[in-house]
Amino acid sequence: MLIRIDPSSSEPLFAQLAAAVRGAAARGELRAGERLPGARELADSLGVNLHTVLRGYQQLRDEGLVELRRGRGAVLTEQATNGLAGLRQAVADVVTQARRLGMTDNDLIDLIRTEFR
Amino acid sequence: MLIRIDPSSSEPLFAQLAAAVRGAAARGELRAGERLPGARELADSLGVNLHTVLRGYQQLRDEGLVELRRGRGAVLTEQATNGLAGLRQAVADVVTQARRLGMTDNDLIDLIRTEFR
DNA sequence: ATATTGTTCTAGCTCTACTAGAACAAGTTC
DNA sequence: GAACTTGTTCTAGTAGAGCTAGAACAATAT
Numbered sequence: 001m002l003i004r005i006d007p008s009s010s011e012p013l014f015a016q017l018a019a020a021v022r023g024a025a026a027r028g029e030l031r032a033g034e035r036l037p038g039a040r041e042l043a044d045s046l047g048v049n050l051h052t053v054l055r056g057y058q059q060l061r062d063e064g065l066v067e068l069r070r071g072r073g074a075v076l077t078e079q080a081t082n083g084l085a086g087l088r089q090a091v092a093d094v095v096t097q098a099r100r101l102g103m104t105d106n107d108l109i110d111l112i113r114t115e116f117r
Numbered sequence: 118m119l120i121r122i123d124p125s126s127s128e129p130l131f132a133q134l135a136a137a138v139r140g141a142a143a144r145g146e147l148r149a150g151e152r153l154p155g156a157r158e159l160a161d162s163l164g165v166n167l168h169t170v171l172r173g174y175q176q177l178r179d180e181g182l183v184e185l186r187r188g189r190g191a192v193l194t195e196q197a198t199n200g201l202a203g204l205r206q207a208v209a210d211v212v213t214q215a216r217r218l219g220m221t222d223n224d225l226i227d228l229i230r231t232e233f234r
Numbered sequence: 235a236t237a238t239t240g241t242t243c244t245a246g247c248t249c250t251a252c253t254a255g256a257a258c259a260a261g262t263t264c
Numbered sequence: 265g266a267a268c269t270t271g272t273t274c275t276a277g278t279a280g281a282g283c284t285a286g287a288a289c290a291a292t293a294t
């Protein structure tokens with residue numbers, strides 16, 4: 001898997017990392033049960049700190065996309081690869097866009113309901 | 118126009134302010150040529166600093182949504198009133214994707230609510 | 235002329251993100 | 265069982281963004 005990070009972006013590094021994994025899983029580049037690189041190793045290869053990678057991994061865990069276990073590393077869950085991850089990413093993008101327009105969650109939900117008919 | 122701001126949000130105050138104006142324009146609550154409140158006045162009524170409001174206004178100017186002139190204030194441009202089209206398209210895409218996964222509108226709305234936090 | 239309103243500058247405070255290093259705990263591997 | 269791997273937790277320091285504050289200034293409106 002290829003993970004790229006832009007240090008000059010205003011998006012935090014750990015968030016970029018999480019987004020990269022989310023996207024790779026959604027596009028089928030990663031499968032359930034597959035292991036992500038160890039945090040120390042990935043930190044080295046990206047030129048960032050161990051804690052930064054771990055924070056990204058922990059965010060993915062909070063979203064239910066990976067399981068973290070000592071001695072074993074970060075393993076993709078079913079949820080990460082069942083397409084939900086892709087939808088999640090799309091939803092995140094829409095939410096960002098809606099926020100930029102100053103919409104509340106309910107404003108956006110109205111739009112969704114309209115579109116669902 | 119009603120501008121509300123949440124000091125406890127992780128979204129910067131100046132960005133919230135810009136979003137509020139963007140959204141009001143996108144929803145048609147504001148029209149091209151209309152004047153926004155003066156920065157000092159708005160800062161007072163929101164309980165934030167003059168510079169914070171000005172930074173929000175400047176961001177809107179950088180986006181081409183308002184023109185700023187001394188003695189005159191912030192005036193909405195034509196461009197400010199065309200925002201919804203992109204979001205509508207993104208929402209349509211998300212709904213299609215959700216349908217493909219067999220989700221109901223309420224399933225999707227749960228996702229939106231989660232993401233909005 | 236006078237008042238209004240954005241512009242610019244300096245300064246200080248707080249919080250987040252990132253880095254760094256160390257010790258620790260749970261799991262894997264042999 | 266022993267050694268190794270890997271995430272977890274803790275402390276600590278640095279840099280930058282965001283916000284506030286106050287003042288002086290410049291262009292425009294009335």
